[in-house]
Amino acid sequence: xxxxxxxxxxxxxxxxxxxxxxxxxxxxxxxxxxxxxxxxxxxxxxxxxxxxxxxxxxxxxxxxxxxxxxxxxxxxxxxxxxxxxxxxxxxxxxxxxxxxxxxxxxxxxxxxxxxxxxxxxxx
Numbered sequence: 001x002x003x004x005x006x007x008x009x010x011x012x013x014x015x016x017x018x019x020x021x022x023x024x025x026x027x028x029x030x031x032x033x034x035x036x037x038x039x040x041x042x043x044x045x046x047x048x049x050x051x052x053x054x055x056x057x058x059x060x061x062x063x064x065x066x067x068x069x070x071x072x073x074x075x076x077x078x079x080x081x082x083x084x085x086x087x088x089x090x091x092x093x094x095x096x097x098x099x100x101x102x103x104x105x106x107x108x109x110x111x112x113x114x115x116x117x118x119x120x121x122x123x
Contacts (some may be wrong), residue, residue: 002026002112004025004034009094009117012086016121020081022096022114024034030054033103034079035110036070037093038119050064050103059103064090086121093118 003025012018022034037048049060049070058070069082079096094117097110104110 002032004096004098004112004114006094006096006114006117008087009119011120011122014067014086014088014121014123016086017082017084018086018119019116020083020096020119022079022081022095024077024079024098026077028097029074029077032070032098032100035097035099035103035107036079036081036094037097037107038090038094039116040092045107047107048094048106049081050105057103059105061105083119086119088121088123091119091121 005023008020030053033052036048036086037045038048039045047061051058051072060068067085072079096114098112099110
């Protein structure tokens, strides 16, 4: 069982930055991948970014690729989503998720989810 705890959400002005963190409660995360998704009110969760933990291979959705970066600290079993140049349309609840093996852009492929953290970008 993997437990994921997110932090770092909050209120920020347009153009600002936030860094979300997701800590995984396992001895080693090398056999997993971690993804970030976001959910707008009344919408399905959409893929944002993912990282294949063991090799550090990342993938970021085209819609945010120029502004968001995913990274990891293996010693802390923690992934980060660095969000720059935030826009009001980035306002959503952000979730981290984990799955065994390589990363996926499909939310149904992930077995474990964090509780979500609210990101609000004011104009």
